[in-house]
Amino acid sequence: MNQTTVDNTEALGEFLKQMIIDTLRLEEVMPEHIENDAPLFVEGLGLDSIDALELVVAIEKNFNVIIEDEEVGQRAFSSINALTKFVQDEYKG
């Protein structure tokens, strides 16, 4: 992942949607099904705390951004918009 893509909010959002689909093997979900401001957990995509473990690892692998506790994770994963902003804020290149 490079800085240009991270700085491009729309491209980063699309990347994150595809990352979530691939990481969690959501075979029936397309990126366009995921709304930018819809909750990812419980409602919306209906993800749970075990899905979050896989997403935490995927964020670290793709962006070298570490989510160290559950509270930070809950904020970061509240929606695609929130996750995009979190990655942009924390990404160090």
Added chain:
Amino acid sequence: MNFKDKKVLVTGGTKGIGKTVALAFASQGASVGVNYATDDQSASDLEKELQQMSSDYLLLKADVSSADEVETMIRQVLDQWERIDILVNNAGIIRDKMLLFLGEEDWDRVINTNLKGTYLCSRAVLKEMISQKSGRIINMASPSAITGRQAQTNYSASKGGIISFTKSLSKEVARIGITVNAICPGIIDTPMTQELKEATKKELLSMIPMGKFGKTDNVADGVLFLASEKAAYITGQVLAIDGGLT
């Protein structure tokens, strides 16, 4: 059972059960990282055996109760092999004393090596296993955790904690493709049990329905089974290898 291309880490792997487990994996084609805390001579002796088997191996000196040392050790393994398929949390010590005489240092050392070490090593490999969407974690428990034993409040508490840890962690990661199980070796003929008093050994023998101490090979067979594809649908379980003791 074939473990070719599998990357294995065995803690406390240069003596006793851990050594037999490490050699068993190596004999089945696995790359084996062998952790030890202090005994360089045992590590050197094991290294000779691994070299004779033409094994791909790493000797990893680290205190499993130290988060920093565990992180460094796991980094070494990943730098070398880029993955970890199987973790065997075997490192363990005993400091047997009746509770009245059991000082805080002996309590902490046993809990920290046995239970905290299992937590630290499991946590350190978990990111990689989640990323791989596969992995096997096998923890060493003890009959002392199930039946209790005098002068082992520290040891039995640590091993009881390991059983509970095993069951809880197995539920966190089962869906991701990682299994977590425990082996409960009975009285096995190892350097650790050889330290027991003769009277204690006799008493223990009288409690084993099979009438003999187990061999480290018996335990290694169980570990390799739980690490194999044959145990793909087994998680959160405690497998007793104890001649009927429990």
